[in-house]
Amino acid sequence: MLDTWLLKEPPAEAPKEVKFSELTMDMFRMLQTLEREPQEDFNHIYDSSPAPGRLPIDKGYAMPGSKTSYPLVSACQENGDRPLKRENPHKYLLYKPTLSQVLVFLASVGYDLGGLLTSSKKEIDHLNKKTVQMKEMHCLYPGDLYPFTRKPLFIIVDSDNSFVFQHIPRYFGQPLIVLMSPQDVPSTFQDQQHNGSLFTLFLHSPLTAFCFICNILNVPIHHWERCQSYIDRFVTEASRLFTRCRIDSAYLQFFGDDFLRLLLLRYIFCDVVLHLHRSFKGRQFRPRCQPALPDGDLLDHPALQHLVLDLASHLEVRGHFMDSNEMD
Numbered sequence: 001m002l003d004t005w006l007l008k009e010p011p012a013e014a015p016k017e018v019k020f021s022e023l024t025m026d027m028f029r030m031l032q033t034l035e036r037e038p039q040e041d042f043n044h045i046y047d048s049s050p051a052p053g054r055l056p057i058d059k060g061y062a063m064p065g066s067k068t069s070y071p072l073v074s075a076c077q078e079n080g081d082r083p084l085k086r087e088n089p090h091k092y093l094l095y096k097p098t099l100s101q102v103l104v105f106l107a108s109v110g111y112d113l114g115g116l117l118t119s120s121k122k123e124i125d126h127l128n129k130k131t132v133q134m135k136e137m138h139c140l141y142p143g144d145l146y147p148f149t150r151k152p153l154f155i156i157v158d159s160d161n162s163f164v165f166q167h168i169p170r171y172f173g174q175p176l177i178v179l180m181s182p183q184d185v186p187s188t189f190q191d192q193q194h195n196g197s198l199f200t201l202f203l204h205s206p207l208t209a210f211c212f213i214c215n216i217l218n219v220p221i222h223h224w225e226r227c228q229s230y231i232d233r234f235v236t237e238a239s240r241l242f243t244r245c246r247i248d249s250a251y252l253q254f255f256g257d258d259f260l261r262l263l264l265l266r267y268i269f270c271d272v273v274l275h276l277h278r279s280f281k282g283r284q285f286r287p288r289c290q291p292a293l294p295d296g297d298l299l300d301h302p303a304l305q306h307l308v309l310d311l312a313s314h315l316e317v318r319g320h321f322m323d324s325n326e327m328d
Contacts, residue, residue, distance in 0.1 A: 025196030
């Protein structure tokens, strides 16, 4: 397994964010996303690949801002045949670590141990509260990661300053992928940030995120399962386009890993959905990746846009989305 790091900077309201024990909602979501579930029920092999998070019908996942529960399913068809049993990646979860703690954990991760899940927060160094302008001591800067690019590296940055990580140089010629969250969310969604990041929600459960931005709080279980088929079709088509378009070779290096493939395809879904949604006009409301993925052959491909609009029509929220000819 290649090294995978999530750099998460909690928003200003982080102390109010919902937690499971010492896990924030975002950390809990990513922990589940990178965890394999028992595969006894092969009839549901496409529910979300490595980490279906599927629960019995009488249990579910509450939509942000709602008391209604939904099954923890995120349909993806990227695996195809029955998967072989594989070990789960090792994960480190750090909540508001100091810079020294982050660097210690990054340096201790072996090549074959899997991923690093961390929650990083810029904190004020009270000892430096002087008039002299100094860089924040506990801020993780892009340059801090340069030594770790000696090996193939896949990074997810979830922060309102995420785009500063898009220019990390590849000094050692190894594959390097950086997925960056949108830097802002529309004002209508800002009061829901205590429920976790929208970007993390897309990576964990794409359909839940889709319903959230369309203000859908109640979906019957049979209707939910039908909607999952639209996610299936999107992922299948996105996977096909991904492997056929001209793309940076770094992506092909990571696409063979089922967890990283899952995250890449959900990233594409997130970008296409937010680009079409009327409330997310503006580049700061969309995610970004480095190296950049092609627009015409992938992110703006009509086939993917049509699948998103078909899902919106099925859920009767078509008015939330622009037509292709309205897009910039």
